[in-house]
Amino acid sequence: MKTAILSIGDELLLGEVVDTNSARIAARLADEGIATVRKLTVGDDEAGIAAALQELARGHDVVIATGGLGPTDDDVTARAAARATGRRLVLNDEAMARLKEFFARLGREMHPANGRQCLLPAKGELIPNPAGTASGFHLLLDGCLLIFLPGVPSEMAVMLEESVVSLVLARRSGRQHTRTSTLTVFGLSEAEIGARLSDIDRSRPGLGVAYCVEYPMVQVKLRATGEDETALTALLEDGAAMVRERLGDHVVAGGGETIDTVVARLFRETGMTLALAESCTGGLIAGRITAIAGSSGYFLLGAVTYSNDAKSNLLGVPGDILAEQGAVSAEVARAMARGARKLAGSDLALAVTGIAGPEGGSPDKPVGTVFIALADRAGCSAKVYHFSGDREKIRTITAITAMDWLRRRLLAYPIDR
Amino acid sequence: MKTAILSIGDELLLGEVVDTNSARIAARLADEGIATVRKLTVGDDEAGIAAALQELARGHDVVIATGGLGPTDDDVTARAAARATGRRLVLNDEAMARLKEFFARLGREMHPANGRQCLLPAKGELIPNPAGTASGFHLLLDGCLLIFLPGVPSEMAVMLEESVVSLVLARRSGRQHTRTSTLTVFGLSEAEIGARLSDIDRSRPGLGVAYCVEYPMVQVKLRATGEDETALTALLEDGAAMVRERLGDHVVAGGGETIDTVVARLFRETGMTLALAESCTGGLIAGRITAIAGSSGYFLLGAVTYSNDAKSNLLGVPGDILAEQGAVSAEVARAMARGARKLAGSDLALAVTGIAGPEGGSPDKPVGTVFIALADRAGCSAKVYHFSGDREKIRTITAITAMDWLRRRLLAYPIDR
Structure with a gap:
């Protein structure tokens, strides 16, 4: 089955918005073994959208379009769908009833402009939107199933899950399946x-390997294609084992996990508790830790100590060390980690201090100089890094390196990077 | 001039990676008044890429392709470019010299696989990559300029800036320009x-308005099109003034600013200092504050107090208030803000405590219940919110609402939401 995704919106062609919808749809379809073969983006232009729909309908079995179903004047997708399929726009009673119910549930007045969102192509089937005001719909054009969803990502996502996946699966006839598995690698x-890994795909028929840099990590994507779904799972497991064997402890996550969820799982499994003391990352590490539900079970406290006073008053970093070594030094990183551990009463405490730039560098401590320290019952180790890039890049790689320290500590792996 | 962007990579069609490159290219070209009229995504398939290049070359003046120039077996874009243009692949000496220099500069051994990256279509012009190993190149096909860049976003970005923009501008002949301006709105x-705003574009010829939900904010995009660049700037300024007049203090940012940079600017301008105490946002607000260079000038300290002990020990929240009112309460939010202000010696201190879910809710304090408090010299105010959505959504809207509190406090606007 050949599936295409059509993203609609001037904001996409102007680069004002990054198209996350098409990635989410493609990923969800890939989970079901359905390959997206083309993605196309066009602007909010009725004739252009209609032409794109006709073009894609010719070469594909399913086209999923997002965007242009809002209540404002620049939303013309429903009109374009009507034009492409030679239908009229009519008031869809079911859409109107749902819209009224939606506003009643929120206890809000419906804005008259929202009424426009109930004008859909005649004989189009409604796709309910439980999360917003823009109903979706689907209809057929020359045997191709055209599906229309709003562009607001959270609304699109729930409609994809509740309605679209089953609509698409109902049209699948072929037996070829694809299964994928991703391993995240850090430090190579x-x-x-x-x-x-160059020979892995050659040694295993049906297995493909691809690489994707997601700075500062690299994702190794394994893909298995074939008719027997059980064999695909075994092929992926076999491939993943080979990757782990060859890349060792540089594989930081796999099997649907991320480095953040791996660290969360290891804290839960070991029963250890954590405190953080952040300077240059300014809360980024705490933000990653607390993004995972259940983190309150092991994360006790984070201190974002940007100023020297905060480092002294809060974490007890001695003033003479700050004066002699500077805030960006191994001694201060260690004192921050020890101070955070004492303050929180945690098993582990990790501290970072560094210069994210663009200002603040010096000849012996240029922008990108970062110290990471980890304190536990046995003591406290620290290490200096020299990262390159802009402020955002330096902060990101620092946060991920810190997550890797935690992962390695909890797995009792060496911190050798 | 008609420009198209071709994104290449199986990972894009599988939805494993979100295509930020095409948005960045489109945004940069839009800055120069060059509209992207179509974006297309295809997989890592030599014949498919070649066909897409030929298809796009027929209808456009410039095609910018990204991806598939890496050192691994799945990188086939250079071969596809050769096929589409009927050329051979040859070793490009300049690319090889640059690659050797690149590794020498890093003090690293060049991996033999990187040599593949110097095989480019014959007579293709090199586009230097100062940040990585994949050289770009450009060549002509039926009068259309084809430009090839690597898919790694940081490398693509520097090559776009240093080489591609001038290559594209050199081919522009038309006089039609587009200028855009975005205003960010929160609370409507x-x-x-x-x-x-429905009549704004009708009342101003050449001015267009579009809306884009960037949850929980809405972006109002003004676009002016015409031949006279000075007039376009005036038209945009006029439009922005009308938007501000009609939406009032709900316009949180405009003129290239974001809510985060507005808050940063206001701290710099007022000379005020800030401390944060975060519970459910877990460092997200500190992360936003410290993402802005120069934040060390006003941001003194952030406390991520996830546990009750941390709230007591670090911020001095009285144990009896925690016991009687619960950690998620107006009293605790106020005590956290006052405690953070005292600890940091800052002018302002903002605190949040809430239930981000999915666990932890109760009938009288369901998931999404969030208290925000702001302490200053005059006292401390707090307010309860009932947000909906998943953990990530609740954390995001809480962080942005907190940023809006800071913005309103620094501008002496009422906090009425």
């Missing part, structure tokens, strides 16, 4: 990883 | 905003 270059 | 629905 893409070329090095590619070289170590 | 898209329908309400659309209704208040």
Whole structure:
């Protein structure tokens, strides 16, 4: 089955908005073994959208379109769908009833402009939107199923899950399936990883390997294609085992996990508790830790100590060390980690202090100089890093390196990077 | 001039990666008044890429392709470019010299796999990559300029800036320009905003208005099109003034600013200092504050107090209030804000405590219940919110509402939401 995704919106062509919808749809379909073969983006232009729908309908079995169903004048997708399929726009009673119910549930007055969102192509089937005001719909054009969803990502996502996946699956006839599995690697270059894994796909028919840099990590994507779904799962497991064997403890996550969920799981499994003391990352590490539900079970406290006073008053970093070594130093990182551990009464405490830039660098401590320290019952170790890039990049790689320290500590792996 | 963007990569069609490159390219070209009229995504398939290049070359003046120039086996874009243009792949000496220099500069050994990245279509012109190993190149096909860039976003971005923009501008002949301006709105629905602004574009020839929900905010996009660049700037300024007049203090940012940079600017301008105490947002607010360079000038300290002990020990929240009112209460939010202000010696201190879910809710304090408090010299105010959505959504809207509190406090606007 050939599926295409059509993203609609001037904001996408102007680069004002990144198109996350098409990625989410493609990923969800890929989970079901359905490959997206083309993605196309066009602007909020009725004739242009209609032409794109006709073009995609010719070469594909299913086209999923997002965007342009809102209540404002620039939303013309329903009109374009009517034009492409030679239908009229009519008031859809079911859409109107749902819209009134939606506002009643929120206890709000319906804005008259929202009424426009109930004008859909004649004989289009409604796709309910439980999360917003824009109803979706689907209809057929020359045997191709055209599906229309709003562009607001949270609304699109719930409609995809509740209605669209089953609509698409009902049209599948072929038996070819695809299953994918991703392993996240940290600390090796893409070329090095590619070289170590170069023969894996050749040695396993039906298995493909691809690489994707998600700075500062590299994702190794394994894809198995074939008719027997059980065999695909075994093939992926076999491939993942080979990757882990060749890349060792640089594989930080796999099997649907991320480095953040791995760290969360390890804290739960070990029963350890954590405190953080952040300077240059300014709360980014705490933000990653607390993004995971259940983190209150092991994360006791985070201190974002930007000023020297905060480092002294809150974490007890001695003033003479700050004066002699500077705030960005191994001694201060260690004192921050020890101070945070004492303050929180936690098993582990991790601290970072560094220069994210663009200002604040010096000849002996240039922008990108970062110290990470980890304190536990046995003591406290610290290490200096020299990262490159802009402020955002330096903060990101620092936060991920810190997450890797936690992962390695909880797995009793060496911190050798 | 008609420009198209071709994104290449199986990971994009599988939805494993969100295509930020095409948005960045489109935004940069839009800055120069060059409209992207179509974006297309295809997989890592030599024949498919070649066909897409030929298809796009027929209808456009410039095609910018990204992805598939890496050192691994799944990178086939250079071969596809050669096929589409009927050329051979040859070793490009300049690319090889640059690659050797790149590794020498890093003090690293070049991996043999990287040599593949120097095989480019014959007579293709090199586009240097100062940030990585994949050289870009450009060549002509039937009068259309084809530009090839690597898919790693940071490398693509620097090559776009240093080489591609000038290559594209050199081919521009038309005189039609587009200028855009975005205003960010918080606290009004898209329908309400659309209704208040419905006549703006009709009253100003050449001015267009579009809306984009970037939860929980709405972006109002003004676009001016015409031949006279000075007039476009005036038209945009006029439009922005009308938007501000009609939406009042709900306009949180405009003129290239974001709510985060507005808050940063206001702290700099007022000379005020800030401390934060975060529970359910777990560092997100501190992360936003410290993402802005220069934040060390006003941001003194952030406390991520997830546990009750941390709230007591660090911020001095009285144990009896925690016991009687619960950690998620107006009294605790106020005590956290006052405690953070005292600890940091700051002018302002903002605190949040709430239930982000999915666990932890109760009948009288369901998931989404959030208290925000702000302490200053004059006292401390607090307010309860009932947000809906999943953990990520509740944390995001809480953080943005907190940023809006800071904005309103620094501008002496009422906090009335």
